Amino acid sequence: MPSPTRAAYGAGQPLNRLAFSATxxxxxxxxxxxxxxxxxxxxxxxxxxxxxxxxxxLAFFFGYTLTSLPLLRSGMSLxxxxxxxxxxxxxxxxxxxxxxxxxxxxxxxxxxxxLGDALFWWSLAVALLIAGAVAFPLNRWLIRRGKGxxxxxxxxxx
Numbered sequence: 001m002p003s004p005t006r007a008a009y010g011a012g013q014p015l016n017r018l019a020f021s022a023t024x025x026x027x028x029x030x031x032x033x034x035x036x037x038x039x040x041x042x043x044x045x046x047x048x049x050x051x052x053x054x055x056x057x058l059a060f061f062f063g064y065t066l067t068s069l070p071l072l073r074s075g076m077s078l079x080x081x082x083x084x085x086x087x088x089x090x091x092x093x094x095x096x097x098x099x100x101x102x103x104x105x106x107x108x109x110x111x112x113x114x115l116g117d118a119l120f121w122w123s124l125a126v127a128l129l130i131a132g133a134v135a136f137p138l139n140r141w142l143i144r145r146g147k148g149x150x151x152x153x154x155x156x157x158x
Contacts, residue, residue, distance in 0.1 A: 019140035026092040026139070027132040029063030034100060036062075038124060039115060048111045052104075056097050063093045091142060095135045100127035 037055030046054070067085040072078065104110045104127050113120035 015140060015144060018143050019136055022092065022139040022143060023132050023136045025066060026063055026089055026096060026135060027128060029066045029089070030059040030093060030096045030100070030131065031128050033057070033059030033062040034124065034128065038120070042115050042120070051111065052101055056101070059097055060089075060093055063089045087147070092135050092139050095138050096128075096131035099134045100124075100131040103127035103130055 034055045037058040038051060041051035041054050064085040067089050068078075068081045071081045071084060104123055107119075107123045107127075109119055110123040113123070
């Protein structure tokens with residue numbers, strides 16, 4: 001009998017592939033939110049704390065949205081989808097946000113860099129790559145236990 005995780009997540013794909021897919025999915029939402037948040041905050045001349053706060057809020061928003069859209073399109077209600085999105089993405093997005101913002105904070109001048117500065121873009125790109133690498137084992141661990149993205153993929157057949 002297949003394990004509940006494999007049955008819930010899909011056609012016997014290897015755990016590492018599933019974890020990688022979940023990590024890329026979360027990283028995409030985080031990247032959209034982080035980039036948009038940093039661009040807007042820089043454009044508006046906001047300070048460091050406000051920039052980070054906006055980027056984090058948008059990262060969660062886009063992460064949850066990317067998870068929710070396929071489920072909503074499948075006919076599920078927002079009331080059904082919201083708890084699934086929160087359950088599947090919260091730990092991964094939280095980990096990514098902690099790691100990528102810590103990296104930005106330790107890179108000298110990264111928070112003060114303007115949109116036209118290479119430092120702005122390379123520090124953000126490296127921060128997101130590191131965050132994804134750190135989140136991969138977390139996503140793997142969650143999926144193995146039938147949590148994280150395993151929760152959402154159990155509903156993809158709807």
